[in-house]
Amino acid sequence: xxxxDLTAYCGLYCGDCMRLKNTASExxxxxxxxxxxxxxxxxxSVKKLQFAEYEHYESMVSLLxxxxxxxxxxxxxxxxxxxxxxxxxIECAKGKSFEGCWECSEYKTCERFDSLKPFCGDTPVRNxxxxxxxxxxxxxxxxxxxxxxxx
Numbered sequence: 001x002x003x004x005d006l007t008a009y010c011g012l013y014c015g016d017c018m019r020l021k022n023t024a025s026e027x028x029x030x031x032x033x034x035x036x037x038x039x040x041x042x043x044x045s046v047k048k049l050q051f052a053e054y055e056h057y058e059s060m061v062s063l064l065x066x067x068x069x070x071x072x073x074x075x076x077x078x079x080x081x082x083x084x085x086x087x088x089x090i091e092c093a094k095g096k097s098f099e100g101c102w103e104c105s106e107y108k109t110c111e112r113f114d115s116l117k118p119f120c121g122d123t124p125v126r127n128x129x130x131x132x133x134x135x136x137x138x139x140x141x142x143x144x145x146x147x148x149x150x151x
Contacts, residue, residue: 003140005077009093009100010116011107011127012083013140014075016147019083025071028064035061088112102131121146 006015014020035041041057048054074080076090089112093101101107107128116124123146130139145151 001075001078003138004136006075007100007131007136007140008076009087009098010089010113011101011124011131012116012120013127013143014072014077015140016143016145016150017072017083018147018149019070019072020075021073022071025068028067032061032064032068088115099136100128100131102128102136
């Protein structure tokens with residue numbers, strides 16, 4: 001994949017995202033399949049009499065199922081559906097025939113970015129400025145690394 005492919009319409013860099021081709025999601029799926037195959041829930045229900053941690057078995061299974069859902073196979077630029085399903089940012093950029101939000105004069109104040117702020121802060125808007133400055137093929141080496149797993 002190229003820098004262009006990994007650059008989301010909103011300015012996030014998919015190559016930094018843990019969700020892209022996430023091995024942890026694959027492994028969580030394999031664990032769930034093994035639990036199902038071996039009927040591990042029945043084992044856990046017996047073991048909880050001896051070990052209190054087994055009381056949390058169903059919560060762990062629920063968390064593993066959520067981790068499986070994290071996996072993203074395709075960045076939005078290549079046809080993926082965005083970080084959390086239908087994305088109003090993608091719809092807007094495509095609707096305006098923009099390659100990305102950096103082509104829009106309103107990106108700095110656009111309310112569509114509000115949903116990203118709790119997790120990403122102002123990183124998308126800062127990245128959009130870098131894309132404008134360096135171009136879509138060269139901006140990524142200038143991006144900030146805001147995800148905790150990249151620091």
